Amino acid sequence: MNHNLRATHRVYDKVSMHSLNGKNHSRAALPCLALMLLLLGLFVSPALEAQDNVFTGTNVGAERIRIAAADFKPQSGDAQTAPLKSTFDSTLFSDLTNAGIFDVVSKSLIPQATPGTPSEMNIAQWSAAPASAAMVAFGSLSVQNSSLVVNGFLFDAKNAQYPQVLAKQYTDQANEGAARQIAHRFADEIIFRLGGGIPGIAETKIYYVRPEGGNKEIWEMDYDGANPHPITHLGSISISPRISPDNSRLAFSTLDRNGFQIHMYSLLLNRVVNFPIAAGTNLSPAWSPNGNELAYSSSRSGDPEIWISDANGALSRRVTSFKGPDVSPVYNPRTGSQMAWISGRTGLPQLYIMNTDGSGIQRMTDGGYASSPSWSPNGQFIAFAWDRKYGPGAPGGQDIYVMEVATKRWIQLTHDSGPCDFPSWSPDGRHIVYANGRGHSAQVWTMLADGTQKHVLSNNGGDMPNWSWK
Amino acid sequence: MLFHALIVGAIFGYAYYLRHQGNSWGNNAATTSAIQATMVNAIPLPPRQPVNADNVLTSETPSPAPPTAKEKLAPPPEPTAIPIPEKPKPVKVAPKPVQATPHPQPVPPQPQKATTGEATGVRIAMTSTQTRAGTVSIGATDAAFGARFAYYVAQIKQKVAAQWYTAMLDPAAKGHRVYIVFQISRDGTPSSIRIQQPSGDPTLDQTALSAVQHIDTFGPLPDGYNGNYITVVYYFDPPSGP
Numbered sequence: 224m225n226h227n228l229r230a231t232h233r234v235y236d237k238v239s240m241h242s243l244n245g246k247n248h249s250r251a252a253l254p255c256l257a258l259m260l261l262l263l264g265l266f267v268s269p270a271l272e273a274q275d276n277v278f279t280g281t282n283v284g285a286e287r288i289r290i291a292a293a294d295f296k297p298q299s300g301d302a303q304t305a306p307l308k309s310t311f312d313s314t315l316f317s318d319l320t321n322a323g324i325f326d327v328v329s330k331s332l333i334p335q336a337t338p339g340t341p342s343e344m345n346i347a348q349w350s351a352a353p354a355s356a357a358m359v360a361f362g363s364l365s366v367q368n369s370s371l372v373v374n375g376f377l378f379d380a381k382n383a384q385y386p387q388v389l390a391k392q393y394t395d396q397a398n399e400g401a402a403r404q405i406a407h408r409f410a411d412e413i414i415f416r417l418g419g420g421i422p423g424i425a426e427t428k429i430y431y432v433r434p435e436g437g438n439k440e441i442w443e444m445d446y447d448g449a450n451p452h453p454i455t456h457l458g459s460i461s462i463s464p465r466i467s468p469d470n471s472r473l474a475f476s477t478l479d480r481n482g483f484q485i486h487m488y489s490l491l492l493n494r495v496v497n498f499p500i501a502a503g504t505n506l507s508p509a510w511s512p513n514g515n516e517l518a519y520s521s522s523r524s525g526d527p528e529i530w531i532s533d534a535n536g537a538l539s540r541r542v543t544s545f546k547g548p549d550v551s552p553v554y555n556p557r558t559g560s561q562m563a564w565i566s567g568r569t570g571l572p573q574l575y576i577m578n579t580d581g582s583g584i585q586r587m588t589d590g591g592y593a594s595s596p597s598w599s600p601n602g603q604f605i606a607f608a609w610d611r612k613y614g615p616g617a618p619g620g621q622d623i624y625v626m627e628v629a630t631k632r633w634i635q636l637t638h639d640s641g642p643c644d645f646p647s648w649s650p651d652g653r654h655i656v657y658a659n660g661r662g663h664s665a666q667v668w669t670m671l672a673d674g675t676q677k678h679v680l681s682n683n684g685g686d687m688p689n690w691s692w693k
Numbered sequence: 694m695l696f697h698a699l700i701v702g703a704i705f706g707y708a709y710y711l712r713h714q715g716n717s718w719g720n721n722a723a724t725t726s727a728i729q730a731t732m733v734n735a736i737p738l739p740p741r742q743p744v745n746a747d748n749v750l751t752s753e754t755p756s757p758a759p760p761t762a763k764e765k766l767a768p769p770p771e772p773t774a775i776p777i778p779e780k781p782k783p784v785k786v787a788p789k790p791v792q793a794t795p796h797p798q799p800v801p802p803q804p805q806k807a808t809t810g811e812a813t814g815v816r817i818a819m820t821s822t823q824t825r826a827g828t829v830s831i832g833a834t835d836a837a838f839g840a841r842f843a844y845y846v847a848q849i850k851q852k853v854a855a856q857w858y859t860a861m862l863d864p865a866a867k868g869h870r871v872y873i874v875f876q877i878s879r880d881g882t883p884s885s886i887r888i889q890q891p892s893g894d895p896t897l898d899q900t901a902l903s904a905v906q907h908i909d910t911f912g913p914l915p916d917g918y919n920g921n922y923i924t925v926v927y928y929f930d931p932p933s934g935p
Binding site for chain 1: 842844
């Protein structure tokens with residue numbers, strides 16, 4: 224019954240009531256009449272679906288949301304509370320800053336008050352200058368019986384009548400890692416709610432290659448560079464790590480006595496699992512978005528070509544057949560039916576795309592030296608490293624570019640910062656992680672997909688980063 | 694004395710004689726005059742209607758009052774109306790066997806929230822209305838979606854505006870605002886995307902339509918919202934020329 228009553232409830236954004244008024248009223252009258260008949264006649268309640276109308280439009284201002292992250296209120300006298308609170312506050316602040324969709328109010332501009340509950344929140348204090356926040360994240364943090372309890376709230380400072388957007392409670396062990404994790408989760412929830420339904424990336428990982436003496440091992444770190452730790456201990460040269468879509472396996476290429484071979488490391492078993500050895504050099508694996516296939520470059524037939532096998536290395540088949548090296552395949556994560564790769568069939572390596580059955584080949588770059596493509600999660604863009612004027616004495620260098628697949632138009636994201644290579648998209652499509660520098664001096668950097676907010680993530684060397692799928 | 698009485702009697706007798714023999718004014722007896730004249734034109738009064746005595750509305754004689762019912766008197770009470778109490782005889786009752794009281798059964802805990810569906814973080818004020826069929830509870834209908842979930846509307850705005858590619862617009866076209874209507878279901882997926890009111894510029898219409906079609910999700914509808922979908926009317930203004 225209450226659905227029936229709410230069915231005629233039409234809502235408009237304040238922006239523009241003026242022009243459609245008459246039309247909407249007449250359209251609203253029809254369901255209203257039907258509703259009255261239903262109510263008066265039978266008192267049955269057929270499931271008329273509840274519905275609300277929103278009226279909005281473009282050119283009405285779409286700017287980044289200005290959000291303030293209040294310091295959380297400590298609500299226990301435990302000695303652990305203060306350090307955990309400071310970890311939580313700083314992590315939440317940096318997560319919101321890194322999200323790319325917010326204009327985060329500086330800590331020096333926010334009010335001194337630390338509201339812990341909605342009743343303690345004076346929203347006018349936050350919406351007024353100098354904070355001028357449109358959204359406020361706040362809450363309380365306490366340590367009870369060696370477990371950490373965080374109550375987080377998100378308030379809409381522009382909506383005095385119904386300010387609450389989110390209310391979340393998290394409980395975990397009372398340690399630094401858990402405090403960071405809770406902050407990541409809360410930040411992800413905020414980003415998910417305010418960022419148009421795209422899940423946040425604060426809980427994602429980055430896998431990268433770290434040189435150690437003459438060896439290279441695969442390492443893992445959080446998306447913000449925290450908590451770096453090694454994954455492999457093979458004592459060899461392992462390159463191009465690629466994490467599977469379900470975060471359970473890590474494929475990479477390792478130099479062993481058979482040359483470069485694809486290796487598979489299970490993150491569930493914490494050991495290397497079997498992957499068949501093929502002749503020649505096997506490089507640059509790439510997971511299909513459903514996790515059932517692995518594409519890689521193999522020279523088992525004499526010429527480096529793209530091969531596709533299942534996740535266990537069986538049923539391998541060849542996709543490309545032109546003379547010249549074909550390397551660095553990457554699936555279109557949106558469809559799984561297309562693939563971008565680098566081919567040297569016309570001389571210098573260029574960026575190509577094709578269907579996964581080898582048909583529909585298109586060349587994307589018109590010259591220079593292209594390498595290491597990465598297809599964006601929404602399927603619209605390919606990021607790749609490109610040296611547009613390749614050759615001795617040519618101006619410019621190797622930089623990160625993003626190309627729109629449909630139009631082949633590109634933009635350059637890095638400038639004058641040394642050689643940049645190995646871009647990898649974040650799962651939300653808003654960030655790109657890449658390597659800057661060569662050899663042992665290379666570092667893993669991250670930036671927004673428009674080239675802003677560049678900052679370094681690794682502090683002790685890192686190369687060939689790969690962002691996890693979720 | 695007799696003379697006085699004679700004079701008084703003569704005066705009354707003359708008056709009596711005059712009353713019966715003199716001219717009687719205002720008497721409309723048919724015998725007074727042979728000619729009747731009605732001067733309707735001179736006097737500004739409505740003409741009198743002839744009176745029908747049978748008509749109770751026009752009759753001037755009041756109809757007889759209806760007979761009033763006679764008040765009935767209550768019959769006098771019987772002599773035995775009030776019983777005379779007698780002394781009750783003591784009755785010996787055998788004691789009944791005591792029944793065992795049932796052991797208190799544990800009450801299963803009632804769920805605090807719906808067992809299916811997600812728990813809402815926001816409570817909506819409910820209003821209840823009593824009807825003949827029962828109590829009807831409805832969500833606070835004064836809270837319009839755009840006012841209650843302003844952040845979600847802002848997000849729709851931002852998301853569509855970000856997907857609108859104006860490069861394919863015909864700059865010379867004479868267009869005005871185009872209105873696109875679509876629905877957002879519970880999980881945030883847009884559907885039923887159509888043009889409600891074209892702008893007159895086909896390129897504008899097409900780019901506006903594809904802007905919404907490009908979007909996979911707007912994010913799930915807010916937790917506090919109970920409906921299954923919302924209908925969005927979105928307008929695109931052509932960018933102002935240089």
